[in-house]
Amino acid sequence: MAPATRLALLIGWIGYALMPWYLVEGMSLTSLGWLSEYPFGKAGSALALSFSGQTPWLLPVGVALGLATAFIASQDRPLVARALIWAGLVGIVLFFAQGFAITLKDQGIPWLAALVGAAGAAQPGVGGGAFLTLLGLLLLLCHGLAYRGICRGDLFTTSAIGVVILLIGLFIFFPVSIILKSALVDQNGALAPSAFIARFLDSSIWGLGCVTSNTNCGVAWNTLILAVLCGVITTVLGLACALLILRTGMPGKRIMRALTVLPIITPPFVIGLALILLFGRAGAVSTLLYEWFAIPRSRWLYGLPGVLLAQVLAFAPIAFLVLIGVVQGISPSLEEASQTLGARRWQTFRTVTWPLLKPGIANAFLLGFVESMADFGNPLVLGGNYEVLATKIFFAVVGASYNQGQAAVLAVILLAFTLGAFWVQQRWLGDKSYTTVTGKGDAGLPTPLPRRITWLSATLILPWVALTVVIYAVIVVGGFVRNMGRDFTPTLEHYRTGFAIDFSNGIFFEGSAWSSFFTTVKVAAISAPLTAGIGLLTAYLLTRQRFRGRGMLEFATMLSFAIPGTVLGVAYILAFNVPPVEITGTGLILVIAFVFRNMPVGVRSGIAGLSQIDKSLDEASTTLRARSFTTLWRVVLPLLKPALVSALVYSFVRSMTAVSAVIFLVSAEYNLATAYIVGRVEAGEFGLAIAYSSVLIVFMTFGIGVIQLTVGERKLGRRTRIATIAAPAPAPAVG
DSSP, X not given: OOHHHHHHHHHHHIIIIISOSBOOTTOOTTTTGGGGGTTTSTTOOHHHHHHTTSOGGGHHHHHHHHHHHHHTTOSOHHHHHHHXXXXXXXXXXXXXXXXXHSOSTTOSOHHHHHHTTOTTOOOOOBOHHHHHHHHHHHHHHHHHHHHTTGGGGOHHHHXXXXXXHHHHIIIIIHHHHXXXXXXXXXXXXXXXXXXXXXXXXXHHHHOBHXXXXXXXXXXXXXXXXXXXXXXHHHHHHHHHHHHHHHHOOOTTHHHHHHHHHGGGGSOTTHHHHHHHHHHSTTSHXXXXXXXXXXXXXXXXXXSHHHHHHHHHHHHHHHHHHHHHHHHHHSOHHHHHHHHHTTOOHHHHIIIIIHHHHHHHHHHHHHHHHHHHHXXXXXXXXXXXXXXXXXXXHHHHHHSSSOOHHHHHHHXXXXXXXXXXXXXXXXXXXXXXXXXXXXXXXXXXXXXXXXXXXXXXXXXXXXXXXXXXXXXXXXXHHHTSXXXXXXXXXXXXXXXXXXXXXXXXXXOEEOSTXXXXXXXXXXXXXXHHHHHHHHHHHHHHHHHHOOOTTHHHHHHHHHHHHHSOHHHHHHHHHHHHSSTTSOOTTSHHHHHHHHHHHHHHHXXXXXXXXXXTBOHHHHHHHHHTTOOHHHHIIIIIHHHTHHHHHHHHHHHHHHHHHOOTTTTTTOOSSSOOHHHHHHHHHHTTOHHHHHHHHHHHHHHHHHHHHHHHHHHOOOOOOOOOSOOOOOXXXXXXXXX
């Protein structure tokens, strides 16, 4: 058998026979405190605990590993394949059966616990040993399928598909199913479909009062209108910015590119606060308009216009990050061929460039649409009477009238809207090919934009850039004045309160914000590469491999984006607060929440980038006997650098700035910067909140620069400037 299969078996045995099976509170592998409870105590291995009689229900899992060990040395390949499949499948089933059946006292699944010989028993959550054992069993199952010819017998492909399916099932489907099942039960926990129908058809959700009378429309219509507008506007702005930066010679492109990324590295509530300070009833612009032009103060900002403005400022950079790689990937030779055939710039743009932009446009719109639906921070600050699904779910979960069933029904509606957008995107793209990056040389030059497109793009972008500059001027100034909007006395008190350092006896970080800052940086540094890696690997599997359930896997990757962050956080609490996965209150749950909350951006960016790369490059690598992992690492990944940068940047900054998904997951030991900022906003300490936000913006700008410098840019072998062709010299006179 292949060395990789033997390694998978070794991983399983290390987890089962050597590593601590359970995750014991207060113990960590780095502190070595678990050694006092090893191997027969709380930190014992599954093998030791099973044979000592403490946990006999773990013994069948070891039997499954033993079955694989007994057959792995056989020369009969079909026999080994069957043995690995059965050993892996039975072992995984037994693993989850005992894990979910035996949890806390009088909980779990009593009849199944009795079946495995653990009636009335209890056990803590699984730890490192259990994880390695599960990984080993999964790899054995996948290798067995590969030996049967699945995925052309490629071990890496089958293993990658198995690992991605397991992670998505455990950290997306499982917690979401826990929260959604409450939609079908009543207050007593009994199955009640009638209660679901009554909640679903409530007039506050589907009412059309804004059309038939002067009342508000239902929250579902409000959300849909806001999301469609946000998706369209953010996509248009992102495309216009990408075209101007890559296809024109306009000055100040570096500054504009930096300004377009600023909103995405801004902590929550800050853009909303800046808009209030500018355009609120007592805002600077409102006051100026009233004093100079006698324009009455109004509350136009609080409602659909204000929420839409804040979301466009916050989410347009996402569209830009997706589209800039797509615009860069369009082959100039196709546009040159069009012009060689006599087409004008506008005709070339309409018939060649625009159709090739469709994958990026579709993915950018989908991300903007879903982000708008899942956002609750901006509607919470600026929504006023304009309710959306995310805020309604938030108050149903954490408000005085706690109604978990109503929150679940609203989440189902939100999911249906997202699936509808996904279906429309697929219908628009169809089965057409958008390949533009091939293995052939391409020294063509990008065709300059038509003049009308250039002027239209500049007209759209300049107000956006100008407003961004003003907003960040407010943010910068707000941290250095005593009270923004009232008392503009210069002060450093806000920064001293949060980030004071005492050098009198060494270096002591005495500011109140340091603890949350260091924790946030550590969590973001761990989660960002994991998010990008899993996202791009999933995109590669979805676009380059053919297997059953591929469409379901693609849908599952968008599921965490479809559910509001608040609901996802509550789902994680309900799912991971008790065994078998008991990680609430740890730093691990924060990393997992960030990884699977932000993974869809990596997936969509990867799909958009891979749709432009010719599959013949993969086939050429395979023909030269390269393994699929080698092909992915040395051929595909270098061409996916724009998508990799997008995924790394987005996941890094979202890990630094997200609040809704983790507001319920932070603890005293693992507090995050966003939770600290929200606390300061609630306490009315806006200066400290803005000062902290400014520090985060500076730090994230530095982090983005490091990411771009580390990853670099892909090299496509194209010219970057037009060579001047000298006119032929006149022929010398004869005679």
